[in-house]
Amino acid sequence: MAGTSSMNRFYLALLVVAVAGGGLLYWQVRRGVPSIPANVTVTVADTAGFQGYFLGDPDAPVVITEYADYQCPGCQSFDMVQFPDIVRQLVETGKVRWRYRDFPLSIHPFSRMAAHSAACADDQGKYWQQHALIYQGQAAWSRESEVSGTFRGYATQNGLNLTAYDACMMSAKYAGRIQASYDEGVRVGVNGTPTFLIGDRLYGGLSNSDALKKLVDSLTPSGPPLK
Numbered sequence: 001m002a003g004t005s006s007m008n009r010f011y012l013a014l015l016v017v018a019v020a021g022g023g024l025l026y027w028q029v030r031r032g033v034p035s036i037p038a039n040v041t042v043t044v045a046d047t048a049g050f051q052g053y054f055l056g057d058p059d060a061p062v063v064i065t066e067y068a069d070y071q072c073p074g075c076q077s078f079d080m081v082q083f084p085d086i087v088r089q090l091v092e093t094g095k096v097r098w099r100y101r102d103f104p105l106s107i108h109p110f111s112r113m114a115a116h117s118a119a120c121a122d123d124q125g126k127y128w129q130q131h132a133l134i135y136q137g138q139a140a141w142s143r144e145s146e147v148s149g150t151f152r153g154y155a156t157q158n159g160l161n162l163t164a165y166d167a168c169m170m171s172a173k174y175a176g177r178i179q180a181s182y183d184e185g186v187r188v189g190v191n192g193t194p195t196f197l198i199g200d201r202l203y204g205g206l207s208n209s210d211a212l213k214k215l216v217d218s219l220t221p222s223g224p225p226l227k
Helices: 002-029 071-090 113-123 126-136 150-157 163-173 176-189 209-219
Strands: 054-055 062-068 097-100 195-199 201-203
Touching: 002 071, 002 163, 054 126, 062 071, 062 126, 062 209, 071 097, 071 209, 097 113, 097 176, 113 126, 113 150, 113 163, 113 176, 195 209
Parallel strands: 062 097
Antiparallel strands: 054 097, 062 195, 195 201
């Protein structure tokens, strides 16, 4: 009898697991998995009124454009290590206006999905928060086989309306915007990430925030040295 009871508990446990797994599968199928196409035709609507994601004073004397890929390890390192100092020392002091542009490399299968997730967060005023979590989690999600659920988890952490977020992701409505951003980078000569456009010159890397401060200071000779 003890053996029969143990077997019954075993099969009951299997049934519970099967039901739970089936429910998860049903939820995934019902919700669907978004797909963000590449090399799409860019329309006027994709770029109208949108020139990138900005931080800082619109009247700042220097604009720095970062062309980056969310799945690029160098971009992740820059965003987590150097960017906070740059924001504190240059952006928040009114010296620099920062402009972020997506440059999804073809070798990175999830970079467009990540860029689209951030764009959907921007709809709800949470672009930079989603941007930060995506970069912070890069080492984990870049090894996954399907990443949309992870990005949705970041949306949850950021307090987004998930119904609106899901609709945005499933529509892939920003695929053209992402392509336009990539095309812009190609036109100005970007061939890797991260690349920075400062003034009329491209820089393939920024060693540290101090080096950037000196460069910005050289572009604003009429002002006092940056501190």
